[in-house]
Amino acid sequence: MFTGLVEEKGRVVALSRGGLARLVVEAGRLAGGVEVGDSVAVNGVCLTVAERSGKELLFGVMPETLRRTALGDLSEGRAVNLERALEAGGRLGGHIVQGHVDGVGEVVSIRPEGEAEIWEFSAPGSVLRYVVEKGSICVDGISLTVVSVGGESFSVSILPQTKAATDLSEIGVGTKVNLEADVMGKYVERLLAPYLEKGFERSI
Structure with a gap:
């Protein structure tokens, strides 16, 4: 992990x-x-x-x-x-990442916002279904917080420190990236599937 x-x-x-x-x-x-x-x-x-x-x-x-x-x-x-890999007892400063890539996305756009930058990434539907605003996503191994979600893409805010310490400082529009959705969403979907298939409504 x-x-x-x-x-x-x-x-x-x-x-x-x-x-x-x-x-x-x-x-x-x-x-x-x-x-x-x-x-x-x-x-x-x-x-x-x-x-x-x-x-x-x-x-x-x-x-x-x-x-x-x-x-x-x-x-x-x-x-x-x-x-x-995380050692037992270590700080979980990002979010739980398995290192199992769910899909490949692409850098769509980069625009400045104050001292930060807003990066937009395209993503397949199989990944976007688990992406939620203010939730977590892993892009090229970087734990990032989602700013917004669209029909075919999502955006995140990148701080200067994050950009300098990662490959984001050397890639740009058109570069392909590895995407891993938050595993919690996948488990929730799996657990609710039997109820949804039977047409039951659950209050969460």
């Missing part, structure tokens, strides 16, 4: 495709606290460390992961958001 609070902005060293793609990331100081077999969220995708060499981490990436996420669009030198 993760929190969506980015610990380090890493860099892609290499991404080789094949039966099992190999993603090498320069992880900076975060690498010192990681062992082989540990889980690390890379742009919001939970991956397992296969090898560690100095500050570089190597991950094996399955074809299914490349199909379902934006990791396949990464290239050498691209910034990526890194977060280690």
